[in-house]
Amino acid sequence: MLGHPAFRAKIREWLRVLRKSNCLVLMATQSLSDAANSGILDVIVESTATKIFLPNVYARDDDTAQLYRRMGLNTRQIEILATAIPKRQYYYLSEQGRRLFELALGPVALSFVGATDKESIATIKALEAAYGPAWVNEWLAIRGVESTINIGRAAAAPYTSEKLHESV
Template structure:
């Protein structure tokens, strides 16, 4: 697929879904870019799963405490928490 300059996007609402998948190890290894939503339970019940995808304690706390419409981006190029300030038109 790289020769054709294509990309594949995998999306899930829960890291638990990925972890229970038969191809979880391949997904962890082959998906270097991740976009994570806020999760108030990331530091408690979900902590082990966030650690499994390579996040450290500080990053997990950011995901736990971030306001709604915040996202955590992680890739080989860097990591960053960012906010989308969407108005009513974009949310419709």
């Protein structure tokens, strides 16, 4: 997507113009090579004041390490990425500093941000259709997470758990 001519031109514009207006441009990619092959890596590196990197066991490999160097990381920082714990640790880099950190999410937050598989998404959509705003409570119950969150239980649709599972 980064390499598509129309999208590439738009990102280039956003990064150069919107930053001057104190706007935030958020980008994420599964692979640094996507950014490197996009034709706009120079603008990405110059115009992104804050970068967050995920662990990568292959970060020390010559080609991958070279990509990280182009993004502004040094040998020690690349080593940190290579040894960081996946899905737990992240490397923050900005003009204000740099730090390996853990995104210490509790069970409630993990129930939502960790629900990325197709089955979970389908269940969430069915819960939202059946319960409206109270779907949050139902989702946490399905996940076995105790919470003090209580959104609209009294207004929840009168569906039984069995009825919901038939629609999923």
